[in-house]
Amino acid sequence: MSEERGLFIYGIVPSDVEPTPDASGVGDPPGEVTVVRHGRVAALVSEVPLETALGRPADLTAYQELLDGTAAVAPVLPVRFGTVVTGPDAVADLLDAHGDRFASALDELEGHVQYVVHGRYEESALIQSVLDDNTAAADLADQVRGQPEETTREQRIRLGEIISQAVELRREAENRDLLDTLGPLATSALARPPSNELDAVNAAFLVEADREDDFVDALEEFAEQRRGLIHMRLLGPLAPYDFVSAHQLAG
Template structure:
C-alpha cells in the first residue's frame, strides 16, 4: 500500500515504461469476520468504477474500492472516506487508514496483510471497543499577555520602562524575548494540565503540535462504554476554565492517532 505521493515516481526516464497506477483505494483493515455493512455507502470518487468490497487475507480484511483517477482531498470524498470508517467502527475494531492510501491490486493488499499479520491483529485487539476523541484548545492571547505582565516582575518592569517608546533597544528586545518565553511556558503548562485531568479516563493519549493560537491538540483513546462520561468531563473542564478559553472536542472518531 502507498500514499499518493509514493504511488508513482514523476522522475521516471523516458526509456522506462511507467509503472501501473494504483487501482485500489484503501479505507481500513479489520478482522475477516467483521460485519461489512457497506450497502448504501458512497465510495471515494463517487463509485463510478465500482463498489466498496473487502480483500481477505487470512484472519484480516481490507475494505477497498476502485481508486479514482484524479484523487484529491475534496470535501465530499473526505466525508465519504470517514463515513465508511464510521460504519465499520460501529460494528467492532478497525484500523482506519488516512485519506489517500492506495494499492496497485488485490495481491499487493493480501501481501501487506500477510506481512504484518501479527501486528495488525495485536492492534485490533488493543483498539477493541474504543474510539478517539480529539481536543483542541486556545486561550485569548490578550488575557495571557496580561497575566504575564501581572505575575512576572521582570516583564512588568521592562514593560514600564519601554512604554510610550521609552527604554533602550536592548530593553525592547529583552521584553519581547521574555514575554515569548513566558507565553510558551504557560501554554505548555496549560496543555499538560488539561491532558493530566483527562488522561485517567482514557486508555492512552497522543499530543500533537498545536496550530495557530491553540495551546493544545490532544487525542484520547476512550473505551466506548465511557464515551459519554469522557465527553461530559471534557465539557465540565472547559466550563471550569471560563471565558478567554476556547475548547473544541470532536468524537467519537475512528482511532486514527492510535493505529501506528
C-alpha cells in the same frame, strides 16, 4: 484504451465487517466501498484511477467519514491516506503478510474510540494574564502603549519574546494538567504538537465506550475552570488515528 485502476485502502477491520450501502469513497465520482477479506481480517477499499491524483479536501473528508463511521461500530486500523495498490491480489498479499499483527491490534481496539481535545487561548485574555503575572512584561507594555512602533521596536520585540516564552511554558503545564485529569479515564493518551502559536492544549485519548460519559464530564469540568481564557473543543468519536502508527502502511 481503458483506464488503469487500482484500489485505495482506507483501513483494516475484522473480516465480518460490511460497509453500509450508502458508504462512498474518494474520487470524483466517489468510488463504491467494498471489502477484501483474508482470514480474520479485511480491508475497506474502493476503486480509483491509477493516474488520478487524490488529495482534494473532499477526498480527505470521505476518507475520514468512512473510518470514523466504521469506528463507531467496529474496531478499525486507519491506513495512511493515499495508499493505493494495484488490485485485490495486492491487498490479499498485504493481509496475508501482516494478518496476525492486524488481528491482534484490532482485538486491542475493540470497544474503543479516539477523542481529540483541542484548546486555544483567547488572545486578549492570555496577554492580560501574562502581564498580570510578569512585572517586566507589564513595564514593557506600558512603555510601548500609544507610542510609535519605530521608536519602541526593541521593547516590542522583547515583549513579544516574553509573551511567547510564557505561552510555551503555560502550554506545557496545561497539557500536563489535561493528561493528568483525563489520562486515568482513557486506555491510552498522548500529547499532540501545537497547530497554532495560541494553542493551549492538544491531546488525543483512546477511550473505552463505557467510559465515554465520565471522560466527557471530566473534560467539561476542566474546561469550566478555564472559561474565558481557553476555548476548548472536543473532536470525536473518531477512528484511532493517533494510536495505530505501528500498523499504518506506506503509500
